[in-house]
Amino acid sequence: EAGVVQSPRYKIIEKKQPVAFWCNPISGHNTLYWYRQNLGQGPELLIRYENEEAVDDSQLPKDRFSAERLKGVDSTLKIQPAELGDSAVYLCASSIRQVSDTQYFGPGTRLTVL
């Protein structure tokens, strides 16, 4: 079974530039999560999707961050414009809530904002 796929793995941009991250969850997983992990910290939830619906986006900085999950499968997280403080690893995870609590993480995208 393929795991959660994310791309790109690394991204370096200058501040004020836009950036987008892509996530393909495990097949059949209806719940998708985006986390941000700062250096030396645990992951922090940004947004959670149930199918195509964003059911928890309370931690998403909506002035510059946006996300979508069209058709309830792949998801894209966008930052526009990026700030220096956005440098972090952005992790995507997926799960089947009706079956298990287990969240499976992708490898993450390491963003560096210069």
Next chain:
Amino acid sequence: GENVEQHPSTLSVQEGDSAVIKCTYSDSASNYFPWYKQELGKRPQLIIDIRSNVGEKKDQRIAVTLNKTAKHFSLHITETQPEDSAVYFCAAGPFGNEKLTFGTGTRLTIIP
């Protein structure tokens, strides 16, 4: 919201000895407590989890204990091996895994 504290932040253990990592949580509504292992530059991977209706769970060399009254849970690794070296994160969340709050991590180093 939930607040999870994790200790220690770093832990060095002689190979073959046991390692214990402790977490406390604040929200009594939390009833799902997973532990993730993250090797350098890699994705977090679930190693063991426990629900609030169970006090202890074991899987080979790994065990987790939960004290709901005191709101703390611990990860125990016995007979440690070099491949156990990694950062370990605890987390707590409500039923249905709607939202996990993670601890700040423990960097475990196994000394050969």
